[in-house]
Amino acid sequence: PAPAVTEARLLAALDEVFGFREFRPNQREIVSAVLAGRDVFAVMPTGGGKSLCYQLPACVTEGTCVVVSPLISLMKDQVDAAAANGIRAEFLNSSLDGPTRSHVTARLRAGELDLLYLAPERLAMEWFLPMLRGVKLSLIAIDEAHCISEWGHDFRKDYLLLDRLAAEFPGVPVAAFTATATHRVEQDIIDKLRLRNPLRVRASFDRPNLFYQVVPKIDAESQELKFVRARPADSGIVYRTTRKDVEATAGFLRDNKVNA
Numbered sequence: 069p070a071p072a073v074t075e076a077r078l079l080a081a082l083d084e085v086f087g088f089r090e091f092r093p094n095q096r097e098i099v100s101a102v103l104a105g106r107d108v109f110a111v112m113p114t115g116g117g118k119s120l121c122y123q124l125p126a127c128v129t130e131g132t133c134v135v136v137s138p139l140i141s142l143m144k145d146q147v148d149a150a151a152a153n154g155i156r157a158e159f160l161n162s163s164l165d166g167p168t169r170s171h172v173t174a175r176l177r178a179g180e181l182d183l184l185y186l187a188p189e190r191l192a193m194e195w196f197l198p199m200l201r202g203v204k205l206s207l208i209a210i211d212e213a214h215c216i217s218e219w220g221h222d223f224r225k226d227y228l229l230l231d232r233l234a235a236e237f238p239g240v241p242v243a244a245f246t247a248t249a250t251h252r253v254e255q256d257i258i259d260k261l262r263l264r265n266p267l268r269v270r271a272s273f274d275r276p277n278l279f280y281q282v283v284p285k286i287d288a289e290s291q292e293l294k295f296v297r298a299r300p301a302d303s304g305i306v307y308r309t310t311r312k313d314v315e316a317t318a319g320f321l322r323d324n325k326v327n328a
Contacts, residue, residue, distance in 0.1 A: 081128050085154060097267070099121055107244075110269040113273045116271055122209035130206065133206050137211040138211075138227070140163060143161060157181065157185070158184055188226040211246075213261070217253045234264060289320055
């Protein structure tokens with residue numbers, strides 16, 4: 069377990085690094101568990117503050133927090149945002165050239181990183197896990213953890229490699245985060261990651277600023293146009309499943325004098 073972190077130090081870091089005077093729901097409980105060396109499984113809605121639950125411990129403990137994420141396209145944004153808060157952060161993925169990968173790896177080995185973002189495929193490389201054993205780790209965070217579950221909607225075979233982490237790093241807490249998991253998927257994630265008596269958190273998905281309505285689809289285009297025209301002063305987003313559908317919808321709206 070990490071050395072005890074005082075409440076005063078934790079709140080000071082929350083304020084100085086992240087600009088918050090208080091925790092959002094569930095964050096304090098998760099952060100406290102991680103700092104006590106306990107594994108965590110947390111279901112939190114998008115925008116619920118998951119990243120702070122591993123970034124804050126990374127700021128107040130020795131060692132590097134490794135964050136496993138499938139979202140290569142977002143890693144640079146996440147690292148840039150962390151760096152803007154004064155956190156020593158880097159990412160390692162296939163988008164980097166050889167010299168840059170070597171530079172990041174050297175910083176990792178030298179203990180110069182608070183946060184390191186990785187794609188799960190990186191752990192499959194023969195040299196990487198042995199190298200990681202020589203690094204002082206403070207926490208292993210698994211983002212989009214539903215990707216390890218074959219009962220989930222976004223199964224990724226490479227995530228199955230993560231079942232080795234708890235055994236390889238017995239003294240390091242493992243925290244799994246997702247915004248989408250049924251109870252069956254939750255148990256599957258815990259089993260596959262081999263989490264050790266984890267704290268389980270299932271946050272409320274009630275968002276007072278959001279309203280959901282489902283209606284039968286009879287004539288989608290006319291229903292959509294009626295909906296949009298009834299809100300002339302508002303902007304909005306229409307989700308479609310393919311690029312072709314997106315272009316067709318935008319064209320239909322423009323043909324009907326909607327700026328889309």
